[in-house]
Each structure stands twice: as C-alpha cells, then as structure tokens.
Amino acid sequence: MKWTLAIAIFAATIVLVIISWFQSGALERRRISSADTPDEAVRLLLSRVKSHNWDAAYAQLANSSYVDKDNFIHTFSGDDGSLRTYASLENYDVWPLHSNGRVATVRTKLHYSTAVGPLDDVRDMQVEHEGDAWKVLWSTAALPKLAPQVIPVNYLRWDVINRGAADDWGVQNVDSPRVRIVSMNAVQRPDRIVIVGEIVNEDTVPAYVDVNATLLHADGTAITQENSFDKISHILLPKQVSPYRVDFPGYRLTQIKSVRMDAKSMLVPASADPVIEVTGQKLQKDALGKMVLSGNLVNESGAIVNIPHVLASYYDSNGKVIWVSDGYVDQALLPQTPVSFAVDLPDDIASQAHTYHVVVNSFVNQAS
C-alpha cells in the first residue's frame, strides 16, 4: 500500500515532465534543429528569438559577420522606448514563397502581444543553403543616421492654472475648450455597429477630448453606451480635427432608433511639438493581399517620438466619413528619419473610399 502511493507520485511526475517538454517546443526544436529546409531555418531562428536566446539566433545567420548584433537584437526587442520594447513575440506563421535549391524566400507573419493589443509584422526573409543546412541571410540595409546637429524647437506650449479650492464660488475659472462633433455616420458591419466621424477643437487652447455614443430605443431609453477609447486623437490643438470611432459589437442598426453623441473636453497643458509629416500615403494591397493605407512618418522635431499612433479617416465622393482605422507603429520616430506605417481597412470600404486623411498621435516618454 505504502509503495503504491510512492510509485504513483513518481509516475505522475515523469508524465508531467514529458508534457512540459513537449509544450516547450523542444520536440519542434529537435525536429528543425538541423534546418533541412528554408522554412525550418526561419522557424529555428524565430523560436530562438521567441525564447530570447540571442546568441543562438545570431549564430543562425548566414552573414553574421556583416550584421551588427545589437541592431539584429533591436529588430525584435525594439529600442528608443518604442512599442516593440513593451512587446513580446507570441507566435509566428511561416510559409515558403519560392526556392531554387540554393536561395529561397520565406514569408513570415510575426504575432506580437503589446501593451496596446496584438500587433502583426510581415517580413520576407532570404534563406541560403550553406553546407548541409539552410541559414537565414539577414538584411544589412544601413539604418539612416542623423548627423549631430542642433534642432531648435520653438513651437508654442500651453500651461494651465486652474481655480484653487479656496477660491470663492463666483471666481472665474478657465473654461473647458469648445469642441464640436462635425460629422457622424453609423455603419453596419457583419458583427457590429460602428459610429465614425470627426471632431474639431474650435477653441484657441488645447483640449483633451473624448467621444461617447449611446444607442437609443424608439422611446429614447438607452440600449448601451460605448467610448471611442484610443480610436481618437485625444489631444487636439486649436482648430485641429481628429477622426473618432466607436464600436458596438453584437448590435445591428435595425435594433436602434437613434444615436446620442457626447463629446467631452478638458483643458490640459500641451505642446505644439512634435510636428509629424505623413508622406507617400497610398491605398494599396499589402504582401498578404489585404487593402491598406500605407505611407511614411517623418518626425520634424528634435525629440524622439517613442510610440506613434496613426489614425486614418476615409471619405466617400460626397465627403462623408465612411470609415476610421488606426494602427500603432512599433518603431520609434527618430528626428528626420522616415518610418513606414500601414493601417488596414475592409475591402468593401476601400472600394468606396474617394479620399482619406491621416492624423498621428504621439507618445513621448519624457524620461528618454
């Protein structure tokens, strides 16, 4: 009896160790450790990147002597306080594109989980056959370098002094900024209602804005309420326009009679800096055949923009906002250095879009 228990515990321990070994991908690693095929070579590289085994991943490169190791690591782990530094590689999809037996191209889709939600990155990797194994040929494209210089920043900055708690009731306080919703359009999607539109800061001071939408029954009672969350540029300078989008998952337009919109604004300190130029905007299909609005972001100020957030509004031929999409760029914007972006939109919306407008939110880590 006493031996039965001990044997049972020992057997359970062995089973659990075997299960964890399988789950850690060790079997997969053993299978692809020889990298007999181009996609196995890429999978091996990415599995080492995922487990942060940088030395082994770097050793997997065919041209490691030409590749700066720090640059290679920063490609996956991020730097300059970018969104990638708050992300981790969760999973990846790999599929071969073409191969001639010596050189091959493999497409990978990297799935990151970040502080602002999932992020996907699609890369094409060149792989070459060396000896008895395939190895990844890492891109050695030189990163643009910024020459040392002084960039004067003399854009306006606003500070706010509010009324104090000891001030008399009648003493004037600084008023909240005047903002106005200039357009609103309710769009039915397969699985949700989406409210899109634009909001403008009509005041002469910066505003922190937020948009709420409430779906109403015919008798005026509320069905549900949602917020724009991060699908809006929250800080609006004077006369600046931002798109907004409010999603109602699981609802249909036939269920509602009307929508009540509520724009809230608050006076906040702000700076007119940084100014970000959005160049080369184009509607096109990406490598996976999805419709995207792509372009480049150029930071015209002297400070690094750690996390840029792109918001795009699309208009039909009548100038009505028909869609709003957004995306975070996982690279920091160094001064004067273009960084590409792409935000996706549904194919049916793309066919109706006559023009578009891009707004860039920026998060600057003051400590960096």
Place this chain on the structure above:
Amino acid sequence: MKRSLHLLVSVAVLFVVSGYSVAQSSPSVEFNAANAGPRAVEDLTSESVPRDYAFAWQNLSQALYENRPGLLDAYFTGFAKSSLEQRIKQQAQSGLHVRYTDHGHKLNVLFYSPNGDLMQIEDDAQLEMQILDGGKVIQSQPLHVRYMVLMTPGADRWMVRDLESTPASRSGE
C-alpha cells in the same frame, strides 16, 4: 430560552425600524420648469435636479437627526453646507437634535442662468418637525415652508448651494 430569543429579535427589529424611521426613503418632489428663464431647462436636467434635491433632503433629515455633518458632503456645497454644518455642531454641543418628517416638495424653477451653471428654485415644502433635547421632545409641529434654493451643477450631480426659508412660510424652520 425561547422567550429570550423572542425578546432579542423584538429588540433587534425595533432597533432597525427606529433607524429606518430616520433614514427615510427620499421624499417626493414635483418639478415645474415652465417658468424657467432665460435658459430652457433640458430634459435630462429636469430629471436630475428633482432627483438630486430629493437626495439632498433625505441626507439633510438624517444629518440633523443624527448630528452627522459629513452626510451633507454629497449634495450640499458653499453657504448652505457651511451654515448647516454650524447648526449641527451647535446641536451636538447642546445635546439637541431635530427630526424632520418630509411630506414632499413642489419645486418651481424661477431662474436658469444662460450658461446653465445656476438654478434658482422656489420650494414649497410640507414637513413635520420635532425638536428633541436628549430624548425629550420639546417642540413638535407641522410646517409649511417656502424655501428659495440655489442649485449648481457638480461633477456628476446638482448640489444645493443655498437654502433659505422665506417669510411666506407658515411656520418656523
């Protein structure tokens, strides 16, 4: 044993009921904004003002009976709050408390500022008041009081900024 348990339950029920008799449900409030000007009272405001005024009176009744000025924080501000706090402090020092039985209020909006940040209301209130010194009732009478009320919007509610009875009242406060 059974008798002791019955006694205990009776005492507990009495205790709870006496507590409830003071912490009443909020009083009935009728609201008339037909004469409001220069700004028309919005539909949502027509619902929130009487609701918040009812809560204010509910808290006021409890605060004056239990001598707890902290109960005024939720719905009173400015001059109204400071005056009532002073009264409650003096009540506590003197060993007095006041029990109001609230039979309802009829509100008539007299003024609603152009910016929507101030409302002057006439309140026709039906109350019963008992003044107690310790546990002894020294005064008990029905009241029909006309108040002039100033209400101002707070973060998420309307608050009573001034509460002043007028000579049109038939009895004292």
Place this chain on the structure above:
Amino acid sequence: MRTVITWLLCSLAAAMPAAAAELHAPKDIAAGTDFAITVNGDSHGTFYLIGPATAEKRSVENGSEISVPGTDTEKAGNYQAILCSDECVSAEFYVHAAEADRLSLLVHPSRVPVATTNAISAVAIALDRFHNIVFSHAQVDFSVNSSNGSSASHAQPTNRGIAWIRLTSAAKASSTKISAAVGETTETRVVEQVASEACNLHIKSYWEANHLVVQTDPVRDCSGNNVPDGTVVSFTKTDSSGKTTVDAPIKKGIAKAEMPVVGHARISVASGVVLGNELNVGGAR
C-alpha cells in the same frame, strides 16, 4: 370658620398652576443685529433658539426679556425660540437679510470668439455681509471695460436677488473686464475675446534647397484679428508619390511646411473646417 376658609383659599391658590409665559419677538429683525425677546410671565427655565445655522440652549433667569446677540441670527430665515420650565412655550420669527453688501458674479465664458451676438453672460447675486441672498430690490451696475479703451455700463435691478445681462463680443480681439457693483462692492471678471475662424486662408510656395516650402499669409479672421499662435494649419500635397500631409502650428502669425515634390503637385490648406486656396506646382528643381 375664618381660619378654615383662609386655609381653603390658600390651598386653592397653591394648587392653581402659575400663568404660562408668552414669548414675543420683534417683527423686523435684520441678520446680525442684536435684539431681545420679551417674556410675559415666568421666564425662568431653559431657552432654546433653533434657526438655519443656530441651535442654542441656555438657562435663563426671571426677567422680562431674553437677549439674543446678533451672532446667533446671522443666517436669514425662520427661527424658533422656545422657553421650557414646567412646560414649553415657543415663538416663531423671521430674520431677513441685511443690506446688499457683497456680490457673487458669474461670467461666462472666459474665452469667446469676437463679434458673436449675446456670447457673454453675466449673472450677479446680491448678498449681505453674512452671505444671505438679498431678496429685496437692489440695483446692480454692470460695466464693461475693454483693453482698447472702449467702455459701457448698464444698471439692472435684482429680481429675487439675481440680476443678469447678456453682451455681444467686440469685433477686435482684446481682454475685456466685466464688473458688477452693488453698494460699495465691485466684482470684476476678465473675458478674453479671441480671433474666430481663419478667413481668406491663403498659401504661397517657394523653393529652398530643392525642397518646396509652403507658407500661409498672416492668418487672420474675418475681422482682421490675428489667429493665435499654436493654431493648427493642415497642408496637403498630392503628387505622383502619393499624398503628404503636415499639421503645422502657426508661429508668429504664419504656418509653414517643407515638402518634397515629385513631378507635378497639387497643394491645399485647411484650418479647422475652413479651407484655403490650392496651388499647382511643377516638378523638383
């Protein structure tokens, strides 16, 4: 016999209760003034004074008056005076506000676009020195003084303690002081009259080191007021390389952006919901 009758009469007198006291307060009591409550009858006992901001209890000795200091009746409203010995008697009285001596002045907004009808409102509440609303008629003198020297004034009587006016903002951007005065007291608030939407937004371009610089003329509203620095102006360029946009804040009255141009380009400008002119520009130099 006489002794028995005397004894009976004395017993009867002793058995009869003493006549109940009566309290009488003055009819016209202003907040904060000392006054006395007259007592008819036995004034010995405990005196209570219950009011909007008062709950007083004290012992009183025999006398024809109970004095009430002004500090006990600073808050206007209805009061109960109660005297208890064997039984309690009470009197009610009303304390009205003193003379108007203070103002609460609410002026909105703190910033307003120029030349906007009835854009500014001023609401004055007449109070006495104890912060009681003065319901009796008082005259409030409103005055407006602009930083460019112009001024105006208007007297408005209070209605249930409140007086209010509406003002149209001036055509020129400036700081304006709005004052309300009652008695010796004046309250002042400042309203910034700011430029409204940009008017006749116009851009021009020139080449600088192979880059096209697009610049606005001084951005002004329709009244000629300079639109404040920091206001965002959106430049949009469309050429063969795609679309380029820059949201540039105005600095020293103008907004500027530098854009690379490939081939023929069309450039437009907007500020808020106001559109400006368009430029058609040739290829790079």
